[in-house]
Each structure stands twice: as C-alpha cells, then as structure tokens.
Amino acid sequence: MVLEKTTTRMDRPVGLGAQVAETLTMAILEGEFKGGDQLVEQDLQSHFGVSRSPLREAFRELEKKGLVDIIPRRGTFVKRISRADIEENFPVRAALEGLAARLALAHISEGDLVQMHAVLKRMKSAVKASDTKTYYTQHLVFHELFIQFSANKLLIATLDALRMQSLWHRFSYQYYLEDLQKSFQVHQEIYELFRDPNVDPEKVRTLVEDHINMALGRFIDYLQEFERE
Structure with missing residues (x-):
C-alpha cells in the first residue's frame, strides 16, 4: 500500500503539505482509501509525523482535485463516485482536451514529437504485456504532453483538475476493462x-474528443453492471 511504503516522517521541512497531498492522492487513486472513508487527522498526523497545519493544507489540495469533501465539524471524507459525477466530467473534459489538441498543433516542435513517440512506445510495450496499470499511466502522460503543448495556462489548469477526477474514476473501478490494443491504435493515430x-x-x-466520449460510454456500461451486483 502507498501509506505503508511511506516513511513515517517527512524529511523536508519545506512543502510538507504538498508532500502529504501527493502521497494521499496516490493512496486514494490506488484504492487504499475508498469512497466515503474518513481521513482521520490524528492518525495521519502520527503516520506522517507532521502537525495539523500541513495536513489541513494537504486536505485542501485534495479538495481542489475533487478527491475529498471537507465537511465542517465532521471531518474530511474521500469523495464517493456517482454516475452523475462521471457523466458531468467526461463530456467537458472531451471538449477541452479536443481544444487543447487543436491549439497544440500551432506550437508543437520536433522535440515535442520525440517525447510523444517515446511515451507511445511505452504504451505499446504495456499492451504487449497486458499491463493495464502501466498502460494507463503512460496514457495519462501522453495526454498531458499535448495539453502542455497547447500553451494555454487556463486550459491546462482546468484540465488538470478534470483529468485527476477521471483518473480517480478509472482507478476506483479496478475491474474496468478496455481493449488496450484498440486504445493504443487511437493514440497512434493522434500522434x-x-x-x-x-x-x-x-x-x-x-479524434481526441470522440476518443474520450467513447470512454464515457464504456465506463457507464461497466458502472451499470457494477450497480447490479
């Protein structure tokens, strides 16, 4: 587990809140904390060896990412995933990532293309190994690259929040399956x-917008099966 791999005390005095937020983010994404779980301040203070201030800073960062709800006088809880959340997130993300890809064309360089190709090769290796987790990690990097190449700061910041929520959705349903080869072919075409x-x-x-909207359809199909179980 993520928290088990983390040293009990943070080494650097600067940016403790950011360090704690990063570790808790991965713990949530990898399912160590489930939707509805409370993040107990006293337990986490003891685990990380930090005071209340950086821990609450971390909680606020998680709230910005859409990963937790901070409820006054009750505490901080991992956000539950609902079908409404997913249906709101994906179409907006699809439209904005499509825009980012369009804008990136005006800025992309040969060096940028080299970076994208390197990521694509890692995605291909993951497909051959049927390594879903590595594939989606590299899939995330691939999208992050052309979003950054758009050179639009507002768009980049907005998509950062939306894509964090999408990644959380995907990690939270560990049995969600996709044809990795088909997904890879789409990314090859984008490249x-x-x-x-x-x-x-x-x-x-x-192409980018349709790719994300198709993922929404597959995810909703799986969610319906999950809810019937």
Missing part, C-alpha cells in the same frame, strides 16, 4: 496527425 504538417486542426480535435 500521426500531430506529425502531419498539413493536417486539418479540426480532425485532431474531433
């Missing part, structure tokens, strides 16, 4: 469009 100097920007935008 090839970025390489084409004559590509229609709308073609890139549409």
